[in-house]
Amino acid sequence: MKVGLFLGCNMPALRPDNEKAIRVSLESLGVEVVDLEGAACCPAYGTFWSADEEAALAVGAWNYSIAEKMGVDMVVQCGSCYSTLKMSRHKLINGKLQEINEKFLSKVGAKYEGKSDTKHITDFLYNTIGVDKIKSSLKYSMKGLKAVVQVPCHTIRPSKILGFDDPENPQVLKELTRALGAEVPTFTRDKQCCGGAGGYARNNRRAALEFLKLKLDSMKEEVDPDCIVVSCITCLMWMDEAQEEMRKLGMIDYSIPVFDYNQLLAICQGHDPQKVARIAATPRDEVIVKILENKI
């Protein structure tokens, strides 16, 4: 099976270890990962979507035209990229396709016919690969570890346009995490957004930090997890780095390691943690050591 890996901007720029984790863990599952030559920003909602929707659709169609030419669907981890790529496709195939092709893509010799699609990596892992295949690729287990999941908002809503899971009670990331052997308890603010995307943290940092603290306090008090599992670069960076900021500000006195799902998957598959989970503000070593003690 062949997929086009849509990198986006934040992951290669700031967390290349996360990109490494995605590439090697997919390869261990027998997936051929190809690079989308000439891909650009998705574009994010805070960019062209906020100034000129037609321009946003033109950029989205540009990205799709590359995947389509290569004969692949795109797989993406970043929630924001996933949402905007699905939104572009939805608006294109429901009326705008011909116009965007004529006005923009044809000017640069490109074309999108509406064939190529995008899948979020958790959808791909759960519904295309399946938990059985994931389980059989593991060399280590998260047995004995308690993990809570942060389901990225952008992968569940608007459900009519991009959904692949129950929008009010999403289970895919939980099931994927259980497949690694972890216990996945639930807590009061389980479904709360992390608050890291868009302009919140930039426009009102105090409020965005307090919003995240509500969620962290809830999980700490109710289940005291060993780690948080995310599958979105923004959730990852925000929940990891904002914790460090809050510790320095005296807002919290605890520390909950944050991993992207594919980082844990790659570690459980036996890949080098120094390569697949190198960058973090909140230390993750204890969790990694515990996984490596659990040889299957």
Next chain:
Amino acid sequence: MPINLKEERDPELVKQIVEVGGEDLLKCYQCGTCIADCPTGIADEPLSVKRLIHIAKLGLAEVLIEDESPWMCVTCTGCEERCPRDARPFEIVLAIRRWQCLEDETYIPQTLTEIYERGHTQNVVNPMREELDLPEIKTVATREDLLEKFRQLLRETRVVKEHGYMFGIMEG
């Protein structure tokens, strides 16, 4: 900021917002579901789509142009999912941003020029790639010919055409 009903009204305001993608704004019956679950609820000045719609319907363009709350949106789309009228509040947030960009170009996000410049919001070629044995980036960031094509595509868009100087494009 309180709404002052003595303020000058612009009867065209709703129409202008509808034209840039806010067509479902007319469905809103001001129930407040959109703000009940909004992450910005604890902000100093929360983002209230309900309130923004009310301002638009009253035609208070001067109030709306000063309101920066649409730019605080987390883009979580909780409001979009739960709106009982299917008024698509998130689309209205984006439409109001677009209207603000049309009325006052200082609202146009700086990141648009970054994307024009290098195809991404930032430099995506991290020097750590080699240490991690990652393959070379193949996006427009490293493909000068494709980046030029991408820029050519962007030069066909309204926002770039109308604000060429922001993107370093000289007239003529």
